[in-house]
Amino acid sequence: MAGPLASVAMVSTFCLAETLSMAGFALVPSLLPHFTQLWSLSATEGGWLGGIFFLGYILAVPVLVSLTDRIDARRVYLVGASLSGLALAGFASLADGMAMGLVCWWLAGLGLAGTYMPGLKALTDRLPVVTQSRGTAFYTATFGVGAGLSYLWIGFTQGLLPWRLQFSVAALCAVLSVLLVWCVVPAAAPLRQSRSGRGHWRSVLRDRRILAFCGGYFGHNWELFGFRAWLVAYLSWTHARSPDAWTAMPGLIAALATFLAVPASILGNEGAQRWGRRRWLQGVMPLSGVLALVVGFAGGASSSLLVPLLLVYAASMNLDSAALTAGVLTETASEKRGTALALYSSIGFAGGFIGPVAFGVALDAFGRENPSGWTAGFVALAFGVGIGRWAIGRSGKLSTPAS
Numbered sequence: 206m207a208g209p210l211a212s213v214a215m216v217s218t219f220c221l222a223e224t225l226s227m228a229g230f231a232l233v234p235s236l237l238p239h240f241t242q243l244w245s246l247s248a249t250e251g252g253w254l255g256g257i258f259f260l261g262y263i264l265a266v267p268v269l270v271s272l273t274d275r276i277d278a279r280r281v282y283l284v285g286a287s288l289s290g291l292a293l294a295g296f297a298s299l300a301d302g303m304a305m306g307l308v309c310w311w312l313a314g315l316g317l318a319g320t321y322m323p324g325l326k327a328l329t330d331r332l333p334v335v336t337q338s339r340g341t342a343f344y345t346a347t348f349g350v351g352a353g354l355s356y357l358w359i360g361f362t363q364g365l366l367p368w369r370l371q372f373s374v375a376a377l378c379a380v381l382s383v384l385l386v387w388c389v390v391p392a393a394a395p396l397r398q399s400r401s402g403r404g405h406w407r408s409v410l411r412d413r414r415i416l417a418f419c420g421g422y423f424g425h426n427w428e429l430f431g432f433r434a435w436l437v438a439y440l441s442w443t444h445a446r447s448p449d450a451w452t453a454m455p456g457l458i459a460a461l462a463t464f465l466a467v468p469a470s471i472l473g474n475e476g477a478q479r480w481g482r483r484r485w486l487q488g489v490m491p492l493s494g495v496l497a498l499v500v501g502f503a504g505g506a507s508s509s510l511l512v513p514l515l516l517v518y519a520a521s522m523n524l525d526s527a528a529l530t531a532g533v534l535t536e537t538a539s540e541k542r543g544t545a546l547a548l549y550s551s552i553g554f555a556g557g558f559i560g561p562v563a564f565g566v567a568l569d570a571f572g573r574e575n576p577s578g579w580t581a582g583f584v585a586l587a588f589g590v591g592i593g594r595w596a597i598g599r600s601g602k603l604s605t606p607a608s
Contacts, residue, residue, distance in 0.1 A: 209336075216332070218385065218390060222282075223321070223324055225385065227354075228354070231352060231433075231459070233254060233258065233306075235459070250303060256430075261311040262318045266551050267548070269322075270543055274544055275543075278324070278330060279390055282324050283386060283387060285316050289313055290377075295309045297373045321348065322546045324344070326543055330393060338478070346471050349467045353461075354460070360456015409545050410548070415536070415545050417597055420552070420596020421596050423596070426560065428493060431561050436459045436462060437456060451509055458512060462515060466526065469523035473524040473528045474528050476489075477532070486594075486597045494591055499514065500514055501581075563588075564582040
């Protein structure tokens, strides 16, 4: 696909499709306080319910994303979005306790594995090389848009719609994303590769630059999804201790925190291009780690101070997002890009699974009704992003394209 207008149209189509497919992304995090009471869950069990989504993702993504080196990524996207719709519909109709909730939410994670990175691969395959980095930045920022809108509509409809109907609405949105990509995005020509998939995996696993980005993404997702999984519960706990207008609508605050990922992610990619990826990542990752500790120890502060602090922290943790993902794409040869994204997503979203669980374990260990429990949870987030910063620091130069 050539021409700037055609590129803009293609980027817009995939961004809209991804936003629709993510309508249900925040359902479990937003409803976690409700499910905790409804199904009598401990904080650790709540962490598992939030994290199982990402366990499904990391189990499926090596297969689905590496498959895009051999078949059109559009086909993988259509299957993934369809699975998301089925999983959400299953949660709406079948989830009557922890066990079935885990199964359905795990399947929803498999669906995300078939849409997020395969959608990025399908997009970049249809863009000129010169626009791929910025196209990647906008697409990855759309993850924040989709997640933010998910928190927003769920927060506004809570109390108006039964939770099962909310899952049904999200399932319908996933179906709409299937129809959009099916009707608007043309199929690509069959892919012919000179090297085997096994050869791609060997090459990718030996590339220190790719491994560094994977480690950085692991820490990023540990922090990001641990934060998002527990933010509504944290704000609800804060409001219960000291009712305040700032915390009266936790879903709205969570949506605002998530929307901030969009400008932060785009700004982060521009900063990495201007000052170098390694230097940028080594600067912004410790920043979010420090802010995690500040938030964790500010639990007794007034809501008028705590909420803005949470929003600043939410923005800071996304300054590395697009810089990491665009780095993998631009530093990996096109014929093994799908395999590199598969490894990147698998390792990265393993952090997305561990983060919510680690937060829940820390909360149980120190007491969920105790300020020290929430402090421990945020310390766990800082530890996660610290791992990512360590991985980037262990890398070599992150600017020369891989061959």
